[in-house]
Amino acid sequence: MNREHKYRVWDRLLKKMIYPDTITFDSFGRLHHIEFTGTNDSMLSASMDLLKMEDGSDRFIPEQFTGLLDKNGKVYWDGCLVKGIKCGLVDNTEDSIGKVYYNIHHAAYWVISVEGKYNVPVGNANWWEVIGTIHDEEELPKE
Secondary structure (H helix, E strand, O other), X not given: OOOOOOEEEEEOOOOEEEOOOEEEEOOOOOEEEEEEEOHHXXXXXXXXXXXXXXXXXXXXXXEEEEEEEOOOOOEEEOOEEEEEEOOOOOOOOOEEEEEEEEXXXXXXXXXXXXOOOOEEEOOOHHHEEEEEEOOOHHHOXXX
């Protein structure tokens, strides 16, 4: 099975999504180097020490393309927010917001509700609608 492998990267410093031209990871799966086209089509590059914030935390958060499309044909990315019926659960009549993530124990993409009440496989991608990313705080329900 061939699936397109592509990534987007959230820049915590600039607070924006970057779609890199080149991205590499080290043997432990950590981000090693990225290159992307900046303003005025200049090529920008970051590796090693430029990948960290001043406090030592990761500046860039990579998010992988899942290979799936939602019910509107929008791309699913690791870290996107989705809205949909809580499929496969007893109480599956109301829409809920969840986050798409890769579940290493099941080797598949799953959705966990933002309130932590459920955790289900993405299943049929047509059940869900992409509404934003985990970086879009205004999309999260207010407590």
